[in-house]
Amino acid sequence: MPGQRPFEPYRDFDGEVRTTMAASTPSWPDPPPRRPGRPNVVVVLADDLGFSDIGCFGSEIPTPHLDATAAAGVRYANFRVTPLCSPTRAALMTGLNAHAAGIAFPTHIDPGFPGYRSELPLDQPVLPEIFRANGYATLMVGKWHLCKDEDFSEAGSRHNWPLQRGFDQYYGFLEALTDFHHPHRLIEGNSVVHVDEYPDDYYLTDDLTDRAVRMVREVRAADPDKPFFLYFSHGAVHAPMHAKAEDVARHRGRYDVGWDVVRQRRLARQIELGIMPEGTMLPERNGEDGLDVGPWDDLSATERRVHARQMEVYAAMVEAIDRSVGRLREVLAELGELDNTVIVFSSDNGAARLTDQNRPGPSWATRADTGTASYFGYMQNPDVCEIDERLPEILDRLGGPTTWPHYPRGWAMASNTPFRLYKFSTLRGGQQSPFVFSWPARFPDGGDVVRGQYTHITDVLPTLVDLLELEVPLAPAAVPGADPAGTSFAATLEQATAESAHGEQYTECVGNRAFYRDGWEAATVRRPLTPFEDETWQLFHDSDPTQAHDLADRHPEKVAELVAGFDRAARAHQVYPLDEGSGVKFLQRPPAPQPRPVRILAGTPTLERHRAGALVQGATWRVEVDWTYRPGDEGVLVAHGSQAAGYLVFVEDGALHYEHNDFGTPRRFGPLPLADGATGLELAVTTRAGRWDAVLRLGDGTTLDLPGLRRFGGFLPFEGIDVGICRRSPVSWELYRRRRSFPYTGEIRSATYHPDPDVAADLAARLAEARRLALDTQ
Numbered sequence: 001m002p003g004q005r006p007f008e009p010y011r012d013f014d015g016e017v018r019t020t021m022a023a024s025t026p027s028w029p030d031p032p033p034r035r036p037g038r039p040n041v042v043v044v045l046a047d048d049l050g051f052s053d054i055g056c057f058g059s060e061i062p063t064p065h066l067d068a069t070a071a072a073g074v075r076y077a078n079f080r081v082t083p084l085c086s087p088t089r090a091a092l093m094t095g096l097n098a099h100a101a102g103i104a105f106p107t108h109i110d111p112g113f114p115g116y117r118s119e120l121p122l123d124q125p126v127l128p129e130i131f132r133a134n135g136y137a138t139l140m141v142g143k144w145h146l147c148k149d150e151d152f153s154e155a156g157s158r159h160n161w162p163l164q165r166g167f168d169q170y171y172g173f174l175e176a177l178t179d180f181h182h183p184h185r186l187i188e189g190n191s192v193v194h195v196d197e198y199p200d201d202y203y204l205t206d207d208l209t210d211r212a213v214r215m216v217r218e219v220r221a222a223d224p225d226k227p228f229f230l231y232f233s234h235g236a237v238h239a240p241m242h243a244k245a246e247d248v249a250r251h252r253g254r255y256d257v258g259w260d261v262v263r264q265r266r267l268a269r270q271i272e273l274g275i276m277p278e279g280t281m282l283p284e285r286n287g288e289d290g291l292d293v294g295p296w297d298d299l300s301a302t303e304r305r306v307h308a309r310q311m312e313v314y315a316a317m318v319e320a321i322d323r324s325v326g327r328l329r330e331v332l333a334e335l336g337e338l339d340n341t342v343i344v345f346s347s348d349n350g351a352a353r354l355t356d357q358n359r360p361g362p363s364w365a366t367r368a369d370t371g372t373a374s375y376f377g378y379m380q381n382p383d384v385c386e387i388d389e390r391l392p393e394i395l396d397r398l399g400g401p402t403t404w405p406h407y408p409r410g411w412a413m414a415s416n417t418p419f420r421l422y423k424f425s426t427l428r429g430g431q432q433s434p435f436v437f438s439w440p441a442r443f444p445d446g447g448d449v450v451r452g453q454y455t456h457i458t459d460v461l462p463t464l465v466d467l468l469e470l471e472v473p474l475a476p477a478a479v480p481g482a483d484p485a486g487t488s489f490a491a492t493l494e495q496a497t498a499e500s501a502h503g504e505q506y507t508e509c510v511g512n513r514a515f516y517r518d519g520w521e522a523a524t525v526r527r528p529l530t531p532f533e534d535e536t537w538q539l540f541h542d543s544d545p546t547q548a549h550d551l552a553d554r555h556p557e558k559v560a561e562l563v564a565g566f567d568r569a570a571r572a573h574q575v576y577p578l579d580e581g582s583g584v585k586f587l588q589r590p591p592a593p594q595p596r597p598v599r600i601l602a603g604t605p606t607l608e609r610h611r612a613g614a615l616v617q618g619a620t621w622r623v624e625v626d627w628t629y630r631p632g633d634e635g636v637l638v639a640h641g642s643q644a645a646g647y648l649v650f651v652e653d654g655a656l657h658y659e660h661n662d663f664g665t666p667r668r669f670g671p672l673p674l675a676d677g678a679t680g681l682e683l684a685v686t687t688r689a690g691r692w693d694a695v696l697r698l699g700d701g702t703t704l705d706l707p708g709l710r711r712f713g714g715f716l717p718f719e720g721i722d723v724g725i726c727r728r729s730p731v732s733w734e735l736y737r738r739r740r741s742f743p744y745t746g747e748i749r750s751a752t753y754h755p756d757p758d759v760a761a762d763l764a765a766r767l768a769e770a771r772r773l774a775l776d777t778q
Helices: 064-071 085-094 127-133 204-222 245-249 259-273 301-334 388-397 409-415 457-468 490-494 556-572 609-614 733-739 759-777
Strands: 004-011 017-023 040-046 073-076 137-143 169-173 228-233 341-347 435-438 449-451 504-509 512-517 520-523 538-541 598-601 620-628 635-641 646-652 655-662 665-673 679-688 691-698 703-710 721-723 747-754
Touching: 040 085, 040 301, 040 457, 064 073, 064 301, 064 341, 064 435, 085 127, 085 457, 127 137, 127 228, 127 457, 137 204, 169 204, 204 228, 204 301, 228 301, 245 301, 259 409, 301 341, 301 388, 301 409, 341 457, 457 490, 504 556, 512 556, 520 556, 538 556, 598 721, 620 635, 635 747, 646 733, 655 691, 655 703, 665 691, 665 703, 721 747
Parallel strands: 040 228, 040 341, 073 449, 137 169, 137 228
Antiparallel strands: 004 017, 073 435, 341 435, 504 512, 512 520, 520 538, 598 747, 620 679, 620 747, 635 646, 635 721, 646 655, 655 665, 679 691, 691 703
């Protein structure tokens, strides 16, 4: 046995001669290197935050703690990210371009192309692995969104969960978004946090901040010298736009002036702050088909009131992010380590308009000129803004736990001031984010400094490695990783005149393309299902930062040069094939086993929502509940979903009830009286004309018809399946207010879901049609 010698005799204290395995000098692995005085590193990433949404970048939203961070550091006015969430996170973690990292789209797809495999490469060291190898404690809270959706469940692989990719501690959620008042699935370490009901005053941003502060205190109490790397990946301000009522109230009336005036005021402030050069002019309102915004003054009085309140909610979410940064700065100051902590702050992409230009078919907009007011169609009814008698109720609830709101794209345009378009776009509105870098101990004279050099999210990793003199370890696969695509911007932190080392950069997102080189940028605005060769490239120069003036006709040779540059970069970084908008990427997946019945025992924690959602796809499916009713028994038998959408079956007052949450509009059926000893229950669903016709059938043959129900699919229902209880966000708010999670008091043994046996054939037919559309586009 290594490190030990054979048995040797020795004399015990009683004089007996005995033998034992005498230990030789142990051989321990070398500990990670430790350098006294190494700085802590805190990287804070907001979600869907626009370029102008914080005070030090022009916003009217009070963000004193971010402003203080910027005042002690450097702001970058030409910092680029990818126009989408998971790709930016992958580029941050690896230093690679998103396609080269295998995550060119949110990690809910795997169509078989290297750029879209939806998980971090195992042959590339990522930021927490680098910091851990250099003696840092590695901590993370918040949104991960860097592993496949089939790995979200308890039975999924954890090889790309945060702890497996270098973090010592993790608390947050693994996917794109969650409910801020009732998170659907929190993870602590490698385990699901099991919660039946959240406190009425629960708010996710505060919870994540509490945990981040606790982690920092734990590390410092355990080791006074060990530096830490904290990655705080906010869920805010991604939809649903949820905020605390007292925070919303502080912004009351702030947005009554509308998006046109807010946009003008923000640009004026940006010029004053030096973020934008003197003479910068606002481009016209976004006018691209399906992405357009109309004048605020053209809205009705009721619409203006609703849309102003939506922006008040959004501002409250931004304020909560700032308060979170303030609490981190406070604990660092208490520890005496604020000056020797690197703080990096940015956003993963530009502000988000909800209409999805990458999906063919009707827009989700309530009005063509304002965009949608809600998420997943919640409160989507275009008449809702015209029902003046309901307006006080709507305004009071907006942003609270009974809603899933989003703001119209006019506010996204204002958030991205002064740039054009939004998240998904390769114009600067989609790919330009605020960026703050602070390290007072190293750059004590950095206050109120603005840099205009081109920098990119792929530059963050090499810059930290450069400044902190970190050793880059081998990848988990024990091979050297690829060189980062980014370059260190350390020189620009100290010298205003230092040249950007990042001379060129491609960008691609859902078929939108762009290529930057030495101050020139060419870009397209994608129309799904049109041939790529028919698209028009626009051309801009850095002297026109708002991209208001297309120079393509004046400089066709420059357009040709940049288009050729895009093609070379695309071939080098796994960009092809381009996303044509047919939906192939959602349908083409690795072979999966045929759907099988799933029996869920009563008392089982919530079945994870992706696994649960697969059980209700296809044309027909059914649920069998094994239970026995006795007089006085009551509670939920089966619940699937949340306030956003879902269905549940429950017993109350001696009768059976079914409720369908149609994107916030409840439809209740019943009562179906129950006899003593009633047993057996089946919910059978058939799809007709895009809707569900269902029957609830008791064991004695008694039935309750449930016609014309909304069919759910994709992200919905947003919570999984519960048996014998309705956990966390309720399917029925009326029921929740009276009975909370309403656990069943009688005997319930299980619920068995029988998915459609022909769902694979249905998916294959849809995939064939999508492939046909895709081939017609190329």
